[in-house]
Amino acid sequence: MITAENLKLQYTDGTEALKGIDFQINKGELVYITGPSGSGKTSLIKLIMGEEKPTSGQLKVLEHTMKTENPQGIRDLRQKIGPVFQELKLINGRTSLENVMLGMRFLSIPRNQWKIKATEALDKVRLGHKILAKAENLSWGERQRVAIARAITRKPRLILADEPTGNLDVENAVNILNILNSLRDEETTVIITTHATHLIDETAATQLMHIENGLIHLNGGSHS
Numbered sequence: 001m002i003t004a005e006n007l008k009l010q011y012t013d014g015t016e017a018l019k020g021i022d023f024q025i026n027k028g029e030l031v032y033i034t035g036p037s038g039s040g041k042t043s044l045i046k047l048i049m050g051e052e053k054p055t056s057g058q059l060k061v062l063e064h065t066m067k068t069e070n071p072q073g074i075r076d077l078r079q080k081i082g083p084v085f086q087e088l089k090l091i092n093g094r095t096s097l098e099n100v101m102l103g104m105r106f107l108s109i110p111r112n113q114w115k116i117k118a119t120e121a122l123d124k125v126r127l128g129h130k131i132l133a134k135a136e137n138l139s140w141g142e143r144q145r146v147a148i149a150r151a152i153t154r155k156p157r158l159i160l161a162d163e164p165t166g167n168l169d170v171e172n173a174v175n176i177l178n179i180l181n182s183l184r185d186e187e188t189t190v191i192i193t194t195h196a197t198h199l200i201d202e203t204a205a206t207q208l209m210h211i212e213n214g215l216i217h218l219n220g221g222s223h224s
Contacts, residue, residue: 001027001158001189002048006057009043017043019214020057025191025207027157030184032200033193035211041193044211045162048191049081050074062157079107082151084161084180088143090135096122096146097131103150121149125179141172148179159183161192165199173199 002025009018018040025031035041046052048061050069059066064077090099100118109117122131125145135143144164151159161180165173173196181204184190194200202208210217 003060008056010055021216028186029189029206031191031207032205033209034197040211040214080157082154082156082159084147084151084164086163088147092136095132100150117153121153125149159190165196
């Protein structure tokens with residue numbers, strides 16, 4: 001699924017974001033990546049998404065070798081990833097349903113299936129009662145759930161959630177983490193980066209990776 005060997009990333013200004021990390025994430029795992037701001041969490045997400053290329057070392061994501069992958073290969077990879085980022089990119093003036101459907105334009109889903117699939121996804125994130133609510137009238141937690149619904153319509157092999165509990169109170173944050181936990185299955189891997197270590201259900205996680213100063217300092221979890 002994802003393997004890294006002596007993975008390094010150095011930005012053009014000389015900043016060493018990742019200093020030679022090794023890890024393996026298998027199909028169907030739930031992985032939490034923790035660490036303070038500037039530790040390297042977001043840099044790792046960018047590498048997995050193909051937004052950055054490794055400076056040295058190896059990174060393979062869903063059979064794609066990221067250091068040498070071409071632009072078409074990166075596009076193919078992104079079709080298999082459901083991203084949930086802090087910049088939700090919902091369109092005000094559009095309903096929850098429309099926002100999820102808009103995310104389906106570039107997928108190989110027949111247009112006559114869009115509404116059905118979008119409704120199913122919103123039901124899955126417990127937002128079926130808000131499908132006709134405009135984005136600007138949703139709470140932040142509800143907007144985050146729309147973003148998750150949009151991600152899962154892709155039927156992704158990998159769900160990548162970067163700080164999905166940012167700006168949320170404890171109740172909503174736990175709700176979001178529980179929804180993300182529930183999306184893991186035999187075929188789908190879920191990776192979540194978070195500052196909120198006190199909210200992590202360690203019994204549900206298969207791996208806990210703590211990154212600090214560009215290095216992995218801790219690797220645990222239930223390995224269920």
